[in-house]
Each structure stands twice: as structure tokens, then as C-alpha cells.
Amino acid sequence: MPTIPLLICDDSNMARKQLMKALPPEWDVSVTTATNGREGIEAIRQGLGRVVLLDLTMPDMDGYQTLAAIRAESLQTSVIVVSGDVQEEAVRRTLELGALAFLKKPADPDQLQQTLKRLGLLGESANQSLAPASIFDQSAISFNDAFRETVNVAMGRAAALLARVLGVFVRLPVPNVNMLEVGELHMALADAQANDRLTAVCQGYIGGGIAGEALLLFHDSEIADMAQLMKIDDADYSDMEMLLDLSSILIGACLSGIAEQLDIAFSQSHPQVLGLHSGIEELISLNERRWKKTLAVEISYSLEGYNIHFDLLMLFTEDSAELLSRKLAHMMS
Amino acid sequence: MNDRIDFKELHWLLTVTQSIDVGVVVLDQEYRVQVWNTFMENRSGILSYEASTRSFFSLFPEINERWLRNKLDSVITLGTPAFTIWEQRPFLVHFKSYQPITGQEDFMYQNTTMYPLRSTTGAVTHVCLVIYDVTDVATNRLQLQAANRELQKLSSTDRLTSLYNRGHWEEALRLEHARHVRYGTSAALVMFDIDHFKRVNDTYGHQCGDRVIQRVADVVREHIRDADIAGRYGGEEFAVLLPDTDRQGGAMFAERLRVAVEALEVMHEGEAIHCTISLGVADMTWPMDDHKMLIERADQALYESKKNGRNRVSVDASD
Numbered sequence: 302m303p304t305i306p307l308l309i310c311d312d313s314n315m316a317r318k319q320l321m322k323a324l325p326p327e328w329d330v331s332v333t334t335a336t337n338g339r340e341g342i343e344a345i346r347q348g349l350g351r352v353v354l355l356d357l358t359m360p361d362m363d364g365y366q367t368l369a370a371i372r373a374e375s376l377q378t379s380v381i382v383v384s385g386d387v388q389e390e391a392v393r394r395t396l397e398l399g400a401l402a403f404l405k406k407p408a409d410p411d412q413l414q415q416t417l418k419r420l421g422l423l424g425e426s427a428n429q430s431l432a433p434a435s436i437f438d439q440s441a442i443s444f445n446d447a448f449r450e451t452v453n454v455a456m457g458r459a460a461a462l463l464a465r466v467l468g469v470f471v472r473l474p475v476p477n478v479n480m481l482e483v484g485e486l487h488m489a490l491a492d493a494q495a496n497d498r499l500t501a502v503c504q505g506y507i508g509g510g511i512a513g514e515a516l517l518l519f520h521d522s523e524i525a526d527m528a529q530l531m532k533i534d535d536a537d538y539s540d541m542e543m544l545l546d547l548s549s550i551l552i553g554a555c556l557s558g559i560a561e562q563l564d565i566a567f568s569q570s571h572p573q574v575l576g577l578h579s580g581i582e583e584l585i586s587l588n589e590r591r592w593k594k595t596l597a598v599e600i601s602y603s604l605e606g607y608n609i610h611f612d613l614l615m616l617f618t619e620d621s622a623e624l625l626s627r628k629l630a631h632m633m634s
Numbered sequence: 635m636n637d638r639i640d641f642k643e644l645h646w647l648l649t650v651t652q653s654i655d656v657g658v659v660v661l662d663q664e665y666r667v668q669v670w671n672t673f674m675e676n677r678s679g680i681l682s683y684e685a686s687t688r689s690f691f692s693l694f695p696e697i698n699e700r701w702l703r704n705k706l707d708s709v710i711t712l713g714t715p716a717f718t719i720w721e722q723r724p725f726l727v728h729f730k731s732y733q734p735i736t737g738q739e740d741f742m743y744q745n746t747t748m749y750p751l752r753s754t755t756g757a758v759t760h761v762c763l764v765i766y767d768v769t770d771v772a773t774n775r776l777q778l779q780a781a782n783r784e785l786q787k788l789s790s791t792d793r794l795t796s797l798y799n800r801g802h803w804e805e806a807l808r809l810e811h812a813r814h815v816r817y818g819t820s821a822a823l824v825m826f827d828i829d830h831f832k833r834v835n836d837t838y839g840h841q842c843g844d845r846v847i848q849r850v851a852d853v854v855r856e857h858i859r860d861a862d863i864a865g866r867y868g869g870e871e872f873a874v875l876l877p878d879t880d881r882q883g884g885a886m887f888a889e890r891l892r893v894a895v896e897a898l899e900v901m902h903e904g905e906a907i908h909c910t911i912s913l914g915v916a917d918m919t920w921p922m923d924d925h926k927m928l929i930e931r932a933d934q935a936l937y938e939s940k941k942n943g944r945n946r947v948s949v950d951a952s953d
Contacts, residue, residue, distance in 0.1 A: 462712050537698045542722045546705070553714035571719050571745045 305330045305424065308350030310341035310367065311383070312359040312475060313450040315442045315633065316406065320354055320383060323410040328423060338362025338370070345376050352422050354408075355400070357384040357391065358453060358473050368398035379422055383408050385450075385457030386473050388464040406454045407562070444622075447629040448598070449478045455558025456600050456613070462554045463602070466547075467530045470605040477599040480622070486597060500524070500541075501575040502548035506556055509565030510624050513596075513617035515552040516575070519544055523609045530607070545572050551602075551613060563628045596622040657765030660751065663710060665690045665703070668760060677729040677742070690763075694727045702726075706748060710758050715749040720772050731769050743772035792866040794844060795851035803865025804925070807875055811925035814918045822876045822884030825932040826891070826913035829944040831870040834909065842902045843870075846909055853894045857887065873932070881917040881949050888913040888947040896945065912939035916950035 307330040311317050317334050324330070333349040335341040339362045344350050357364035364382060371378060382395045385406040392403045402416045417423045453476055460471040479485075498521040505514050519527070527547070528540050549572060556567045596617040603610040617625065651658055652672045660669035670685040678685075680693060691699045705716050718726055720743040729742040745768050751760040790802035798806070810821045828834075828850060835843040847870060854864045854872060863875040874891075876884055892911060899906040914935030916928055931950040938948035 462714065466708070466712070535698070535701055538701055539722060542718075545719065545722060546708070546716060549717050550708070550712060550714050554712070557714070569715065571717050571747070573719070574721065 305422070306333065306349045306351045307331065308333050308335060308341060308344050308353045308378075310335040310338065310344075310350075310353060310359075310364075311356035312336050313356075313446055313453065315447040315450040316356060316383075316453075318442060318633070319407050319450075323408045323413050325410070325414045325417065325423065328417070338364065338367035341367055342370050342374075342376075345371065345378050346374075350378050352417075353378050353380045354383050355380050357382060357386050357395065358457075358475055360475050365394065365398060368395060368400060372399050379420060381416060381420075385454040387457050387461045388471060389461070390464060390470045406450075406457070442633060444626045444629065445478045447633065448596075448625060449476055451559055451562050451629065452476045452478065452555075452598050452600070452615075454562060455555045456602075458558045459551050459554035459613075460602065462550055463547075466550060467604065469530065469607065472603045472605055474601050477597075479597050479599075481595055481597040483593060483595075486595065486616075498522075500544065502544055502552075502572050503575045504548065504552050504572045505570035506552075506567040508560060508567035509563070509628075511563075511565065511567075511617065511621040511628075513615060513621060515556070516614040516616065517544075517548040517551060518612040518614065520610065523611075526607060526609055530604075530609070541574060545574070548572055555600075555613065555615070563625070563632065565628070594619045596625070655767070657763070659690070659763040659765070661690055661706065661761050661763060663759065665706065667693070669762075673765075678727070696728050697726065706761050709748050709750050709761050713750050713752075713758055715747055717748070718744070718746045720745055720768050724772070726765060732767065733769075737769070738773055739769055742767050743769045795848055795866050797851050797854065797872070798863060798865035800865060800867055803863060803867070803873060803875070806863045806865075807925045807928065810875060810877060811918070811922075811928065820878060820880055820918050822879040822881055822887075822915060822917040823928050823932040824874045824876065824884050824888045824891070824913055824915050825867065825929070825936050826872055826888070826911045827936065828870040828895075829910045829912055831909075834907065838902050838907065842900075842907070845902065846900050846907065849898060849900050850895055850909070850911070853898060854891065857891055857894065873929075879917070880919060881915050884915040884917060885947055885949050888915050892945065892947055910945035912936060912944045913947045914939060914950070915947060920950075920952050 305328075307324075309317050309320050309332060311320070311334075321332065330352070333344050335344050337359045341350070341353065341355070342362070345353065355364050355367060362370070364384065368380060371380065380400045381402045381404060382400045383404045383406055384391065384395075387405045395403055401420050404412060404416060414423070456473060456476060460473055463469075464471050500519045500521055502517045502519075503514055506512065524540050524544065528543050531543050531547070552572075553569065556569065560567045596619070598613075598615040598617075600613040600615075601610060602613065651669075654671070655673060657673045657677065658669060658671040659667060659674060662668055666687050666689055667685045668687075670680075670682045674685070675681055678693070685693060691697060691702070705718075708714075709716050725741055725744040726746050727744070729744075731737045731739050731742050745766045747764045747766075748761050749764075750758040751762050753759045790798055792799040797803075807823070810819075813819050814821060828846065831843065831846070834846055847866075850872070851864075851866065854874060858864050858874060859876075861877050863877075865873050865875075867873045874887070876887060879887070892913060895909065895911045899908060901907075914932045914937070916931035916935055918928060920931075922928060922931075931952065935948040935950045939946045942948070
């Protein structure tokens with residue numbers, strides 16, 4: 302059996318490397334990588350992707366669009382989706398679009414092997430082992446990339462819970478990971494705010510020497526719609542409590558997703574409503590004295606079919622960033 | 635040997651759980667009590683063996699059962715912790731406060747955490763409910779809020795008249811102007827001062843002058859609507875902002891005020907003192923760059939009233 306052209310299509314360098322490590326060692330493949338759907342389609346056209354391991358959340362052209370393009374051009378390829386977005390609806394949609402299987406991130410080597418075997422893609426196990434140097438590109442994984450991928454997996458799990466609670470499909474963008482100055486955070490928040498008033502639910506977390514606060518920002522104009530989604534018909538259950546419950550689920554799931562990957566556990570504080578119906582300036586002015594820089598993760602969730610968005614900001618203290626970076630490096634080695 | 639150490643540690647752990655000053659309750663999936671620590675025993679008056687395997691809802695009938703069921707169910711099915719905080723829900727279960735005699739509250743404010751307990755297979759089989767006594771925090775926060783409200787009131791009102799002070803009043807005018815620019819709403823401004831006030835002060839003394847100012851302020855208060863914003867602008871000068879009113883409406887209000895003050899008698903050592911006011915009215919129908927222009931126009935009209943013999947209303951004539 303000839304060498305199989307394999308395409309790994311994921312915007313994260315770390316995810317690509319994790320996948321390469323997870324490939325069955327005896328599998329005779331030549332690997333090409335792509336960082337978005339557009340590059341991916343180009344590679345498949347050139348015959349570099351008989352088998353494709355495809356991520357869903359990517360900038361430029363995402364996994365769904367890529368699957369649609371493959372179908373539209375009738376490209377001959379077998380696609381396995383490997384995604385952090387593990388909503389049932391995401392699985393259903395990708396299979397409907399022609400993917401042969403769906404694996405959750407980070408991909409488990411055994412599961413990947415079984416899936417490849419089941420789909421008859423492994424071929425007769427050629428006993429030659431591959432020279433790893435030919436596959437592994439040597440570029441180092443940046444901290445931002447590694448952490449973004451970790452968050453990507455965590456937020457996907459959170460979205461899957463949210464989808465279950467609300468009975469909706471949650472649209473997931475690529476998370477933003479940045480070292481931010483206070484001033485920049487102001488701008489990021491001002492962007493989120495646009496013209497609308499915000500309510501923020503804040504929850505502190507700490508574990509393994511890593512500490513921070515999660516801020517979930519809701520637009521006040523959308524709170525009533527959300528209450529409707531939660532099917533609140535209990536006079537004893539206020540909108541604000543609904544926000545707190547929703548926040549606990551999202552923040553809790555995201556944090557446990559991150560903690561699990563880093564092999565730590567976080568304690569969470571009681572949630573707090575920040576600056577009830579106040580402008581965003583007031584939210585941040587509270588903190589300005591205490592810190593100058595923060596490692597910020599921004600995730601914008603939006604609910605398909607509804608005009609509802611909320612932003613999850615996870616702000617890690619400056620000294621946590623260093624610990625995180627060590628943990629991630631350890632995880633990759 | 636190892637087993638004995640484990641058993642000893644387990645015993646310690648149980649003692650710790652029993653004696654820490656937070657409530658610890660473990661419920662199974664039918665909401666039946668499995669663990670009930672000393673905090674719970676002491677606060678509820680229900681002993682551990684009495685509570686054991688009884689439904690949490692039957693022990694605390696004050697709980698909204700449907701609400702808590704939803705919450706516990708989400709902990710079990712989603713595997714994420716849930717919380718209640720005293721700001722949203724003062725307490726989960728009604729317990730007496732730790733300071734029944736000197737404390738200000740007769741119940742315990744509570745924060746609670748509910749988190750999933752997993753069996754060795756990873757499935758969520760129980761929920762642990764932790765109840766924190768946050769009465770001190772809540773009492774302090776509530777007192778602070780009350781003090782802040784009082785300060786807010788003090789910093790925005792004029793001591794002598796209890797009308798708004800100039801700073802607060804001008805801020806209100808600025809906001810009204812911003813609304814006008816954005817939404818095209820209208821507002822009228824009435825400014826007035828007491829005629830020959832210096833004469834009152836010189837003849838009867840400052841205390842009497844203050845009385846006159848207070849009584850005029852009372853008249854203003856009696857005449858304004860809820861939405862109107864009346865302030866003391868300077869010594870004997872006043873300003874009233876009338877939202878959603880044009881200058882004709884403002885002039886009618888001003889005239890009623892003028893008549894009422896003219897009829898006012900302020901008694902001083904058996905003598906009835908009379909005073910009059912001169913008023914100026916302007917509104918926002920004329921385009922203006924900022925709120926100060928409205929003050930200028932009303933002030934200009936007030937000056938007209940002074941010039942034309944006092945005790946009268948003048949309306950800004952610009953179009």
C-alpha cells in the first residue's frame with residue numbers, strides 16, 4: 302500500500318503537534334499541514350489530503366465551510382473532524398456535511414487508531430517506522446498558541462453544557478489570548494460594550510498557584526431573552542439569579558476543562574454581580590490600582606437563531622502566566 | 635498497619651468535617667440527607683440521626699422546592715457547581731443569627747455552594763451542600779450602602795433649604811441637555827431671585843434672611859411636579875428645571891410661583907415680612923451648544939424682570 306497523503310488542518314500549532322504525536326506510529330503517511338480551511342482545500346486539490354484531520358474552529362474558513370467546499374467540489378478525501386467544540390449539534394452537523402467521524406480534542410491515540418481502523422484508512426500495517434524528523438516541523442509552540450488551544454478545548458466543553466441547558470446551538474469563535482495592559486483591557490471591554498449597558502458576573506478562581514478572575518459580560522438588553530430561553534416562570538427566581546446560574550455553569554465548565562488539561566484543580570469563589578447596570582468604566586476602575594498587566598482570554602459566545610451574545614473574559618494574574626507557561630511546556634514534552 | 639493509619643486519618647477528617655463552622659450536608663439523588671454536620675445540628679436543632687435519610691425539603695419547608703430541585707438537578711446532570719449568594723437570596727435555610735441579642739439581624743445571611751460528588755466510576759451520585767454564615771459581611775455591606783445613600787443625599791442637597799445644591803442641580807441640567815441633544819426632548823428652565831434681599835438681611839438680620847430663603851424654598855417645593863428639579867443656585871437665587879416643558883409652560887409655572895411668594899408671610903418677632911421674586915424663563919427650542927447657554931438665557935430674562943421693575947416673569951425672546 303502506497304504512502305497515504307495526510308492533511309492536518311488546524312489553526313493551532315500545538316493542536317497540530319498533538320495530533321501528529323497521536324498518529325499510530327506504524328501508519329505510513331506523508332503529512333501536510335494547513336492553518337485554515339482555505340489552505341486545507343488548496344492542499345486537498347493538490348492531492349495532499351487523501352485523509353484529513355480537520356478542526357472546526359478556525360479563522361478565515363472554518364471546518365463547516367471546509368466540509369461544504371469539499372462536498373461542492375466533490376473532492377476525493379476522507380475527513381475526520383477533531384474538535385474542541387463537542388456540542389451534540391456540532392457532531393450532527395459535521396457528519397451530515399460528510400465527515401466520517403468526530404473525535405474530541407485533545408485526541409486520544411487509541412481512539413484515533415480505532416477510528417482509522419474502523420474506517421479502513423490504516424491500510425495493511427506497514428512495519429516501517431517513520432523518521433519523525435520528516436514530519437515534525439521544528440517551529441517552537443508559542444505560549445499563546447498552546448494556551449489558546451487549551452482554552453479552545455475547555456470552552457468547547459462549556460459550550461456543550463450551555464447547549465444542553467438552553468437547547469440551542471452555540472457559535473464558537475477562536476478564543477483570543479493576550480497579555481493586556483489595563484488600558485488595553487479597557488478598550489477590549491469598551492468594544493464588548495458598544496452602545497449597550499453591561500452586567501458582569503465575576504468569579505475568582507485559584508489553584509496550583511494559578512489565580513485569576515472570570516468575568517462574564519451580558520448585554521442588559523439581552524437578559525430578558527435569555528430568561529425566556531431558561532424558561533423562567535418562577536417569581537422566586539430573578540433574572541439576576543438566572544445570570545449567576547448561567548455564569549456558574551459556563552465559568553465552572555471552562556475552568557474545569559482547563560484544570561483537567563493542566564492536571565490541577567481550581568477552587569472557585571462565590572460569584573458576584575459587578576457594577577449592577579453600570580458603565581464598564583466603573584467595572585475596571587475598581588481594579589486599576591491593583592494590577593498593571595494581565596493574561597487575558599476572551600471568548601465570545603453567541604447563540605444561533607437568537608440575538609444573544611456574551612463574552613467570557615478570563616483574567617490571569619501576571620505571576621500566573623509564568624506558572625501556566627511551565628505547565629504547558631510540561632504537558633507538551 | 636497502613637489500614638490503621640488510614641482509619642485514624644479518616645477519623646480525623648470526620649472530626650474536622652463535624653466541627654468546622656460551616657454547614658455541610660450531603661444529599662443523594664432523591665434529595666435525602668446522607669451527611670449532616672454539627673453546624674447543621676446546632677443551627678437547625680435537628681440531630682444527625684433524626685435528619686439522616688430524610689428529604690431535605692421535609693426538613694426545611696421554607697425552601698422553594700421546585701427552584702432548589704432545578705438547581706440540584708443541574709449540578710447532577712452537568713457536573714458543575716452551583717451557588718447562591720446572599721445579595722440575590724438572603725438565605726437558603728432559615729437559621730437564627732449568631733448574635734440573637736446584640737445583632738441587628740434575626741436570621742443568618744448565607745452563601746451556599748453545591749458541588750457534585752462523584753463515585754469511583756466518575757458518575758455523579760451525590761451533591762454536597764456547603765452553607766456559609768455571611769451575616770457579618772451582609773450586615774456591614776448593608777450598613778455601608780445605607781451610609782453611602784445618606785452621603786449621596788447630603789452631598790447633593792443644600793443644607794439650608796434641602797433643595798438640590800448647585801453642583802447636583804447643574805449636573806442634572808447637563809444630563810437633561812444631553813437627552814435633548816440625543817432624543818430631541820424639551821425642557822424649560824426657570825431662574826429667579828428674591829427682590830431686595832439685602833434689605834431683609836440688613837433690617838432683620840441674617841437669621842431672618844435665612845428664614846425667608848427657607849420659606850421661599852418651601853413654596854417652590856409645593857409647586858413642582860415629581861420630575862422637576864429645583865435647586866438653590868446661589869445666596870438668594872434659585873433655579874427650577876422642568877423636563878418636557880416649553881417656555882409657555884415654564885412661564886405659567888413661573889407666574890404661579892410669583893403669585894404664591896407674593897402672598898407669603900414670614901413672621902419675625904411678631905412682624906409679618908413680605909417679599910417678592912423676579913423670574914426669567916428659557917427653554918431648549920433654540921439650538922444651544924451646551925447646558926450653560928440655557929442658564930445664560932434664563933439669567934438674561936431674569937435680568938429683564940429686574941430692569942422692568944421686579945416682581946414679574948420675563949420669557950427669553952430668542953428664536
